[in-house]
Each structure stands twice: as C-alpha cells, then as structure tokens.
Amino acid sequence: MTQPSTPSVALVGPTASGKSALAHEVALECEGNVELLSVDAMGVYRGMDLGTAKPSRRERDEVSYHLLDLVSPSEEFTVSQFQREARAAEARIGDAGHGALYVGGTGLYGRAVIDDLDIPPRYPEIRRTLEARAADGLHRLFDELVELDPLAASRLEATNERRVVRALEVTLGSQRPFSSYGEGLLNYGPVRVVQVGLDSDFAVLDERIERRFRAWMDQGLLGEIEGLLRAPGGFGRTARQAVGYRELLRHLEGAAPLEACVTEAVTRSRRLARRQRSWFRRDPRVEWFADVTSAKRRLLEVLSVANGFVRD
C-alpha cells in the first residue's frame, strides 16, 4: 500500500456533537486544499441519507467528500472494505497535494485507518461449521479458543458468540493465532494522526438528538426507508441495523406503532452517542474540545502545519 504523502487529521466524537458541520466549515476555509473522509459505518450505504445525516448536495458541491455511498444497502459492508477504500481515497487526496480530514463516529473504522490495523482475512467455510457448532454449545468453542489462542481468549468474553467464532475462524483458517494480528484495541500506539475530539454535555446532546430525529421524520425519513425497502435486494443484514432505520423498519415490516418506534429510535441514538463517547474517551491520544471554536482552531492549525499552506 502506498503511504499517504500528507499527514491527515481526524475529527471524532459522539453523534450530534456538531462534527460534520465543523468539518465542512474547516474545509471551506481551506479553500479546496482539504478534503473530507467520512468515517461512518452507515454513511457508506447509498440512499440512506436522512437518517445518517449525510451532507447535502450543496455541501458536496462546496467540499469534496469521500467514503460515502459506497455500496447499496442490500450489500454487507465491513471494516476491511472500509479500510481499503479509505487508503485509496487518502492516496488520491495526497496525490492532489491536499490535506485529508477524517470525520466520523465509527470508532473501529477509524482505528482501522488511523492505526493501520492488520485485519485478518475471512474463511467462510470454516465459519459456517463454527456457527453450526456454536448453536449446540458455545462453551466448547471457547474452550477450544483457550487451547489454540489463549491470548485472544483472554481478551474476549466467553459468551460473545460473534467474537469467539471470529477468533476461531481466523486461527483455524490462517493457521496462526488470531491475537498475532494485532495487540488488541486497548493498545494505543504512537500518534500518527492527530485526533480532535468534539464533545458536549449529554443534556444538550440528548435534546439535539431528539429534535434532529423528529426533523428527519418531517423531512420524510419514513418514505426514504420505504423506497429502499422496495428496491431490489432491500436492506441487507448490516444496513438494517442502523439506528433509526432498524426501528422504523419494525414499523414498516411489522405492526409496531409508529410513535413507539420513533421514541425507541431516539433512545437508541442517545445510547449510541454515549457508546461513541466512551470509545473515543478511552483513546488517550484524542485531544478534546468542548466548544466548536477551539476545536476549529486546533484543526486549522494541524492542517496548515501538515500541509504547508497558511491561511490568512
């Protein structure tokens, strides 16, 4: 893989903290010298616009956005695919002599790029057998993992089927321990990318989240989902898990009353914000800012230094 020629910067934080607006503003001020890369596990799906708070058409005309609308919601997207796309996009941006600003709240996707994680391959056949075996005794699988890769086992919860199966899949499939692919997410390496964190009180965030979701409803979120549902393939396994979409799908596909689903969507968005915050809080390398102004100052500073251009 080609090493990006220009260092990049990342803006992280919980949903509704104002990251996107800030990033856009910063890019505008840099007058085309900075391009944005979305780090959003749901923004990669084409047509899922309202509920993922995607930039508007006008915003996309003003600033270059990357890593959005990569696949159809019927497809299953993964971290490793994201990593590949991100590397390619960043290389192109670097070739153009521009700075790259990552913005988004999907922690793992961010780590994959920022820390250049070595994500082990997939072994579908092995996985299939493991999943079948997990059905009649997860405990046995975990014991096997303890045998084959005690380190990986120690990092996992024995009851987390998805992760236990994955660790075994890789260990058996690649003939080398799952844990040999990396030191674990708790191990934070040196700063390769400056991460600026934008956060605010949950009192404000919670309120904003609800208002925002209700606004999306008014703008036709339900219709957007209905349309995607009717499209060939409909929603795939991963896309349908998106907060907001999942709840409204329950209304459209099942019989759940709309208002109850809306309330639940709001609640789950709030929880998402909290989980995002704790994910980023754990990373000691993130520089936190509680207000947009100082976060912006820091972003501009890093971008200018890194890219050797100075703004007035």
Place this chain on the structure above:
RNA sequence: GGGUCAGUGCCCGAGUGGCCAAUGGGAUCUGGCUGUAAACCAGACGGCUUAGCCUACGGGGGUUCAAAUCCCUCCUGGCCCA
C-alpha cells in the same frame, strides 16, 4: 351514593404468610470486542460505616414468632350499578 377490581423499586410488570431488597423486561451506568461495530457481549442497578445494618411493596392501624402477601380503615384510579 352502592358494588367491584386495582395501587410493587426510575418505568412496565411478577410475587398472595417465612427461602423477598423482592423473578422478568425496559431505561440508566460501567466495562469488553481487529471482516455484522449505529452491531455484538458482559457487569452493576434502594441506601449505608456492606460476612452486617437501615429504609422499602399507596397512607395509617391490627393479627402473627414472621406480612408486599391476612384483617380494619383512609386515600387514589379503572369498570359496573344508581
């Protein structure tokens, strides 16, 4: 006004004399996870000077060695009759 059913911890909701600080779900908090990550998994969840103690099952009173559970009464809500 008469009858009847109900009132449980932040919310919903089990529990009908001791094994009940009280099943379960939700919310909330904390933690973990390198190919589903907006997913997935786990722990905590009345208070405290935490092998124990205190406060709690609408209020008050009573029966009992022992009550969220039985009796009386009051308050509140639903339904039925007037």
